[in-house]
Amino acid sequence: MQKDSEKIIYIVAEHFENIIKPVTYELVACACKIKKFYPANIRVIILGKETEKLSFEIARTTGLDVTAIEINELAFNNAQIYKDVLKELTEESHPSFVLFANTPHGLDVACGLSVRTGGACIAGVEGIDKIGETLCFRKQMFYGKINAHIAADSDTLIITVQPGTFGIYRPESQKPGSVETRKVQYSSEIMPVIVKRRSETLDSPISEAKVIVSAGNGIGERENLDLIYKLAGIFPGSAVGGSRILVDRGWLEYKQQIGLTGTQVAPELYIACGISGASQHLAGMKGSGFIVAINKDKGAAIFNESDICVVEDLKTFIPALIEEYEKESKA
Numbered sequence: 001m002q003k004d005s006e007k008i009i010y011i012v013a014e015h016f017e018n019i020i021k022p023v024t025y026e027l028v029a030c031a032c033k034i035k036k037f038y039p040a041n042i043r044v045i046i047l048g049k050e051t052e053k054l055s056f057e058i059a060r061t062t063g064l065d066v067t068a069i070e071i072n073e074l075a076f077n078n079a080q081i082y083k084d085v086l087k088e089l090t091e092e093s094h095p096s097f098v099l100f101a102n103t104p105h106g107l108d109v110a111c112g113l114s115v116r117t118g119g120a121c122i123a124g125v126e127g128i129d130k131i132g133e134t135l136c137f138r139k140q141m142f143y144g145k146i147n148a149h150i151a152a153d154s155d156t157l158i159i160t161v162q163p164g165t166f167g168i169y170r171p172e173s174q175k176p177g178s179v180e181t182r183k184v185q186y187s188s189e190i191m192p193v194i195v196k197r198r199s200e201t202l203d204s205p206i207s208e209a210k211v212i213v214s215a216g217n218g219i220g221e222r223e224n225l226d227l228i229y230k231l232a233g234i235f236p237g238s239a240v241g242g243s244r245i246l247v248d249r250g251w252l253e254y255k256q257q258i259g260l261t262g263t264q265v266a267p268e269l270y271i272a273c274g275i276s277g278a279s280q281h282l283a284g285m286k287g288s289g290f291i292v293a294i295n296k297d298k299g300a301a302i303f304n305e306s307d308i309c310v311v312e313d314l315k316t317f318i319p320a321l322i323e324e325y326e327k328e329s330k331a
Contacts, residue, residue: 069085127165231322297311
């Protein structure tokens, strides 16, 4: 076992096109909360080609020590390199915790690292609690209807943190952390190359809409999308969005998808229609100013995040709402 002074929490930074992703600073906030229960040194790890500049930015912003691992082969994204290099680093330093963002890239690397090191992995963490003497990690289960507290008996625990749940870390001191740079040469007989490119719909109107009416699995039939569009038509500057399942079915376009793997939005008004409130969707709309949820399931998790909760079948409620609006408009 490690001595208290040697306990380490690693944070694996996410970056793209020479920009640190905001979720990295959310990971710092999570690590600081772990530290309150489990005193340890926190260090940020950033991998890539020419990441030294970004490492100084993180050290200056967070006040934490940073290790920049320079790998020329990471000019293109390659999860295999991440897993192999982090395995070596983990075996060298034996950190108590390794934190990743709960993003497609973070999940890929975290799960692979767990297999390589034999460490336990808890994905989608949204909170931290100490129950008795046990440090537990909270996450949603059963489409957000319950919160589970999970603990793991593992020398190194790997967790992925749900974006939007811990907030961005604000250091009390302005003193920057130190930066250590390592240069690594990676060689493999098989070198898969994954190129990231911006989506043509990245700056879709939904990200600029002041009002978003969003549809989920609870709308039932595809024909009920007409009600969603009619409701959106009441509001100037509105847009229609939806959860991933409707995009997967082809009912909505990808540019309309809201959530962790879609677009993150922050409209003044967000109307969720038939949306259960799974954590992946909540991560994309938590920045909304005022949230109205319409769902016939009174136990829907979306109600926990809403300012107004309407427990009713949307096929009954939306036509009544539109009719009332039209009456008021003519008065």
